[in-house]
Amino acid sequence: MxxxxxxxxxxxxxxxxxxxxxxxxxxxxxxxxxxxxxxxxxxxxxxxxxxxxxxxxxxxxxxxxxxxxxxxxxxxxLNQDTLASVALVGVGNLGQALLNFNFHQSSNARIAAAFDVKPEIINTIQSGIPVYSLADLESQIMDQRIDVAIVTVPADVAQDVANRLANAGIRGILNFTPLRLDVPNNVRVQNVDLTNELQTLLYFINNFGDK
Ligand SMILES: NC(=O)c1ccc[n+]([C@@H]2O[C@H](COP(=O)([O-])OP(=O)(O)OC[C@H]3O[C@@H](n4cnc5c(N)ncnc54)[C@H](O)[C@@H]3O)[C@@H](O)[C@H]2O)c1
CATH class of the missing domain: 1.10.10.10 (Winged helix-like DNA-binding domain superfamily/Winged helix DNA-binding domain)
Structure with missing residues (x-):
């Protein structure tokens, strides 16, 4: 690169x-x-x-x-020729929606593996993506050489999940949970907060009116 x-x-x-x-x-x-x-x-x-x-x-x-x-x-x-494999942890409402979204169409990333703790969803394929048990997190990340993870779990387990991801060698986390994650220096976290975005938009509309 x-x-x-x-x-x-x-x-x-x-x-x-x-x-x-x-x-x-x-x-x-x-x-x-x-x-x-x-x-x-x-x-x-x-x-x-x-x-x-x-x-x-x-x-x-x-x-x-x-x-x-x-x-x-x-x-x-941007390293477009290399397809980055991404993990998604937490296949709930938001996680399902992200699995449905084909990142690969507009970027050089694709979700290669998803993880959850719900027995009814483990070992199923959702939107073409295999869902593994959280117990397989470390082994799958290493086997599939996954560098980046999307975290869509409830906030109270987010730090635990982040610790495990960091230990498994993940270098980047796209964090959708409201929790601000504590990670080692070699892990980069990008927080996504739709409420914040909406508030910012409302602020601009209310304070600055037309462009
Ligand atoms: N950033 C945003 O704009 C935004 C918007 C909506 C929701 N959220 C956040 O995203 C997260 C998910 O929201 P949701 O509505 O999809 O919740 P949800 O309850 O529908 O989904 C959470 C999923 O995580 C799974 N889970 C629980 N513990 C786990 C663990 N230890 N490891 C792996 N999976 C685990 C659950 O089984 C469930 O499938 C929440 O933290 C929520 O606050 C953020």
């Missing part, structure tokens, strides 16, 4: 650029300007140019960016 020292905000925008470039390429578009990209992805053109500049001079003045070259370039940075 290519290593680049880039700001976190830029890194977060890369998958968005990548997805849009993919669409452009599919529609036969050969080149794109930062202004056109800006219209589509809703980041201002200066931000886009600055983001791209971290990777060297990719665009040409008056020409814009070559869609295919840019896409290949970002694909390499």
């Amino acid at each position: 290519v290593e680049h020292d880039i700001p976190k905000a830029t890194a977060k925008r890369l998958p968005i650029y990548y997805r849009y470039l993919n669409l452009l390429l599919d529609s036969g578009t050969v080149r794109v300007s930062s202004n056109e990209l800006s219209e589509a992805v809703k980041f201002d053109a200066a931000t886009i140019r600055r983001d791209f500049s971290y990777f060297g001079a990719l665009g040409k003045r008056g020409y814009g960016y070559d869609v295919e070259a840019l896409m290949n370039f970002f694909g390499e940075i």
Whole structure:
């Protein structure tokens, strides 16, 4: 994988650029300007140019960016050719919905294994994904070389699950539970909180009105 020292905000925008470039390429578009990209992805053109500049001079003045070259370039940075296997722990309401969602269609990740403690769901296939007993967590993670886990268990067991994931060698956790997880330094946690997102949206609507 290519290593680049880039700001976190830029890194977060890369998958968005990548997805849009993919669409452009599919529609036969050969080149794109930062202004056109800006219209589509809703980041201002200066931000886009600055983001791209971290990777060297990719665009040409008056020409814009070559869609295919840019896409290949970002694909390499994002490691798109390697399909990352992800585990999901907790196949309840939210877990089921995520299993149903085909991450692979729009990213380089797919859920390869799910885990739960409910006997009625263990050893079944849900949305094409095998559900294992929590007792098999460590062995499956190691056998399937899983690096990342999505945690959708009740909050009161989330820390326990995180400890086991960390011990099994997981390097990243997408945490949907309201609990803020305590993990070793080599494990990265990304928290997803829909309530927070909704509150933020309401705040902006109530305080700033129209854009
Ligand atoms: N981030 C968000 O925006 C958001 C939205 C909704 C729910 N949540 C949170 O997501 C979590 C799941 O919510 P839900 O509505 O799907 O709950 P749920 O009760 O429907 O599902 C939880 C599942 O986890 C399983 N489970 C329990 N203990 C386990 C363990 N030790 N190991 C593995 N699996 C275990 C249960 O059997 C169940 O299938 C909760 O923590 C909830 O607060 C977050």
